[in-house]
Amino acid sequence: GDSVTQTEGQVALSEEDFLTIHCNYSASGYPALFWYVQYPGEGPQFLFRASRDKEKGSSRGFEATYDKGTTSFHLRKASVQESDSAVYYCALGASSGSWQLIFGSGTQLTVMP
Amino acid sequence: GPKVLQIPSHQIIDMGQMVTLNCDPVSNHLYFYWYKQILGQQMEFLVNFYNGKVMEKSKLFKDQFSVERPDGSYFTLKIQPTALEDSAVYFCASSFGSNQAPLFGEGTRLSVL
Numbered sequence: 746g747d748s749v750t751q752t753e754g755q756v757a758l759s760e761e762d763f764l765t766i767h768c769n770y771s772a773s774g775y776p777a778l779f780w781y782v783q784y785p786g787e788g789p790q791f792l793f794r795a796s797r798d799k800e801k802g803s804s805r806g807f808e809a810t811y812d813k814g815t816t817s818f819h820l821r822k823a824s825v826q827e828s829d830s831a832v833y834y835c836a837l838g839a840s841s842g843s844w845q846l847i848f849g850s851g852t853q854l855t856v857m858p
Numbered sequence: 859g860p861k862v863l864q865i866p867s868h869q870i871i872d873m874g875q876m877v878t879l880n881c882d883p884v885s886n887h888l889y890f891y892w893y894k895q896i897l898g899q900q901m902e903f904l905v906n907f908y909n910g911k912v913m914e915k916s917k918l919f920k921d922q923f924s925v926e927r928p929d930g931s932y933f934t935l936k937i938q939p940t941a942l943e944d945s946a947v948y949f950c951a952s953s954f955g956s957n958q959a960p961l962f963g964e965g966t967r968l969s970v971l
Binding site for chain 2: 779781786788790791794801845847848849850
């Protein structure tokens, strides 16, 4: 079945560091890809999505590019802040009339001042 | 901005009892979802609901589970009877269209003793 793999379980950075969180997917067809962020005690918040090859999604300084060739949708940010500390989830959705999202295992980002 | 509200935030019940988790979706949203997240694991899709009907459900959506949204009020997840393995955080989500990323609530932590 379809799946999403996030390589890093935890990432620790200092403020102004460059962030990369890796996301690879396996799916039949042409899924949409999403990034969500979850702060402690809250539900996941939608960051952005991309639906076709080479499409770039972005929000709040984060960005990712849909790459069908490498089946990837890596999250990047040029300069992280302490407030970016959260869990980041990559997800895929194959719309069949509704969004059934398949989430990755999540990456805990900790940014130190 | 618009919010999905979940009531209560934490519920503790004895195994075998019935429990109803309540979700107040965004008022003009038409698609509704439940996801389950066991502590330390990724979020997993349970069910989606549109126009008064279940559209898709996963194998996690056992026979003991049911959903409804009577008269446009709360979107509810009922578990009857509960089992120990039902202990998890349950997230409700809603979206206006099937092509819109779901907006998640903050979750209800269910503890089955």
